[in-house]
Amino acid sequence: DAGVTQSPTHLIKTRGQQVTLRCSPISGHKSVSWYQQVLGQGPQFIFQYYEKEERGRGNFPDRFSARQFPNYSSELNVNALLLGDSALYLCASSLLQGTTTGELFFGEGSRLTVL
Amino acid sequence: GQNIDQPTEMTATEGAIVQINCTYQTSGFNGLFWYQQHAGEAPTFLSYNVLDGLEEKGRFSSFLSRSKGYSYLLLKELQMKDSASYLCAVLYNTDKLIFGTGTRLQVFP
Numbered sequence: 144d145a146g147v148t149q150s151p152t153h154l155i156k157t158r159g160q161q162v163t164l165r166c167s168p169i170s171g172h173k174s175v176s177w178y179q180q181v182l183g184q185g186p187q188f189i190f191q192y193y194e195k196e197e198r199g200r201g202n203f204p205d206r207f208s209a210r211q212f213p214n215y216s217s218e219l220n221v222n223a224l225l226l227g228d229s230a231l232y233l234c235a236s237s238l239l240q241g242t243t244t245g246e247l248f249f250g251e252g253s254r255l256t257v258l
Numbered sequence: 259g260q261n262i263d264q265p266t267e268m269t270a271t272e273g274a275i276v277q278i279n280c281t282y283q284t285s286g287f288n289g290l291f292w293y294q295q296h297a298g299e300a301p302t303f304l305s306y307n308v309l310d311g312l313e314e315k316g317r318f319s320s321f322l323s324r325s326k327g328y329s330y331l332l333l334k335e336l337q338m339k340d341s342a343s344y345l346c347a348v349l350y351n352t353d354k355l356i357f358g359t360g361t362r363l364q365v366f367p
Contacts (some may be wrong), residue, residue, distance in 0.1 A: 176355065185262075185345050185357035186301070199354050233300060235355075247291070247355065249300040 147250035155256045164219045164253045168236030175217040178233040229257045262358035269364045280346030284327040289349040292331045296342045341365045
């Protein structure tokens with residue numbers, strides 16, 4: 144079975160540009176969460192989506208937005224990129240909204256570099 | 259806030275035992291997770307605690323005290339491949355999984 148897949152794996156943008164990152168959850172998983180991980184830090188929660196609705200949001204500016212599609216895949220959009228947005232963006236999927244089993248599966252991430 | 263505190267770095271010797279501590283704010287607590295992350299890779303799930311006590315899984319064990327807002331990850335019979343970052347994460351109110359900054363463990367021969 145395929146795990147969580149993310150694309151692109153690496154990308155370089157310049158300040159002010161916009162980026163879209165994509166995530167496909169494990170088949171059957173309905174919850175997708177996005178995290179930003181800056182080098183040397185733990186992942187920071189950005190969004191959680193369950194059944195195509197936003198169910199949680201972290202402390203990120205409105206430049207960050209996301210959506211979940213009927214097939215449960217998800218996109219993360221970041222507008223007006225800043226140098227500080229350079230990070231590894233992780234997508235995680237789980238079967239339920241509340242991860243009562245602890246089974247939160249991460250993709251390999253999309254590494255964004257903003258120049 | 260929902261600060262999660264864990265040591266930044268630890269070192270240990272192959273074959274030894276190491277304990278990585280994690281403290282967190284208890285309000286809204288709904289479960290605690292430990293993840294392992296090798297450099298350049300995604301985090302992988304190690305353990306989950308929602309009730310007080312010790313959960314053992316092979317060489318790794320995780321302990322939780324909800325009243326104290328405290329957990330630890332115990333790694334036994336350390337191997338070189340255990341060199342990685344260990345992330346403590348707390349699920350708050352079912353919709354936010356908040357991570358600590360991670361503990362970078364280096365295992366020496």
